[in-house]
Amino acid sequence: MGQLYGTVTPEIVEKLKSIVGEKNIIFEDKAKLQEYGMDTLSLITGIVAEPEVAVKPESTAQVSAIMKLASSHKIPVTARGAGTGLAGSAIPTSRGIVLSLEKMNKILEVDTVDRVAVVEAGVITKDLCRKVEEYGLMYAGYPMSTESSFIGGNVATNAGGAKVIKYGNTRKHILGLEVVLANGEILQLGGRYRKSTWGYDLMETIIGSEGTLAIVTRVIVNLIPGGGKILDLIVPFPDTETVVQAVSKMIVEGNIFPVAVEFMDKLCLTMSAKHHEITLPFTDREDVEAYLIIQLHGNTQEELEAIYEKAGELCLENGALDVFAAESRRDSENIWKVREEYGPGLRLLGKQVYNNPGDVIVPFAKVPEMMRELRKLGEKYNTTIAVVAHIADGNFHTLYVKPDEVPPEQWIDYAKKVYEEMTEIALRLGGVGSGEHGIGLLKKDIFLKSKSPIEIEIMHGIKKAFDPDGILNPGKII
Ligand SMILES: Cc1cc2nc3c(=O)[nH]c(=O)nc-3n(C[C@H](O)[C@H](O)[C@H](O)COP(=O)(O)OP(=O)(O)OC[C@H]3O[C@@H](n4cnc5c(N)ncnc54)[C@H](O)[C@@H]3O)c2cc1C
Known part of the structure; x- marks a missing residue:
């Protein structure tokens, strides 16, 4: 928006202290301020922006007083949760005040x-x-x-x-x-x-x-x-297209709405299991290319068993090679550990891996095409693209493996180019550049390019109505 922002002077810090108390202010402590200037994107790309001050209000009244002070001096304010965001949206690129909600935890x-x-x-x-x-x-x-x-x-x-x-x-x-x-x-x-x-x-x-x-x-x-019974399955498939067909049949023909249908390609699942030293079924089968992790829910054990039988049958009739049902809580925990913490697994390849913080989403019917496009993209950039997906939503998460010919110092920029092209493909297939991780710093340019001038004008109008001086998290989204 091009405004000139105010800076955090010692007088302003004194006023902030009078609002939240000295113990809830971080000022002039470079190391601590840096912690408030990063999120998960920083861990992947190294982007950090140190705020001038971080404040930890304990009530809505304190938040209100901070905002009154900030707006009267036009000081940027970036709200901060746990800092787990993947798009860099909690990184205070305009510095100013980071307003952490960590103490408002009741x-x-x-x-x-x-x-x-x-x-x-x-x-x-x-x-x-x-x-x-x-x-x-x-x-x-x-x-x-x-x-x-x-x-x-x-x-x-x-x-x-x-x-x-x-x-x-x-x-x-x-x-x-x-x-x-x-x-x-x-x-x-x-x-x-x-x-x-x-x-x-x-x-x-x-x-x-x-x-x-x-x-x-x-x-x-x-x-x-709440309540009811849960069952976790691992279902191996010979290729990704069969996976999509099986999911579709399960939902439409089987009238089964699983709690979760997660896709992991062979590389991701096997490496993640190896990293966690967890033995999962089917990991040594040569004919397997992809896995579904399915969670089913039934109100009673009988209902769950009936749903499981039907889901299993439909998977097998539609190309699944086998079905494994978790028999214990331990089995389930292992399956979900491999899925949730898949990131470090690929490091066992001994190469640099870009755990792409940008997700993309496409209509479910376009998932096979997206998979094919990702294969082509990998060939074009000579990088292995490993895929994990909330597949029933068409929502893709990817990891890229650095090709030997790319120098390490150029790798992040190289990987970002692959990601940008992947986003363009998703847009072309009728999806968008983020199903859940957000825009933040990572996707602002491509987001703006994807929107019509009239949409952007309306969004600027909304921003202006809420935040006329543009002090709230400047530089993000629009
Ligand atoms: C291992 C891992 C797994 C993840 N899995 C998922 C996933 O499955 N699905 C998913 O969607 N995301 C996922 N994420 C991303 C991230 O956890 C989510 O985006 C989460 O919602 C961010 O919450 P946070 O409290 O960490 O927010 P932060 O990262 O602190 O902030 C994110 C954004 O929200 C703003 N914000 C935070 N609190 C407030 C507030 N009180 N008022 C106004 N603005 C605020 C910040 O300014 C920033 O723009 C994952 C991240 C990691 C590290």
């Missing part, structure tokens, strides 16, 4: 009549899940970073994950938000109801806005009945 209420929980934005997602389980209820938002990311971060990135196929992404689970605007004003949006036709929906606009429109301080989440 689960305020679980209401079993309205079936909602009210939580502060800094609650770790898994803590919320565990708490509501005590009441026989379930919070169905489930990014794979659930053990570390915050619910406010999930809202700000509209996080997805393995269970989107059954339950939807974070947006589907949010009923209300308390937010603080750039000028410090506090808004209550939505509430304890599940539908409304009540004008423009500001809450929906803020979900997924990566801290560029408002600071989320409190969240009302939808809860659904």
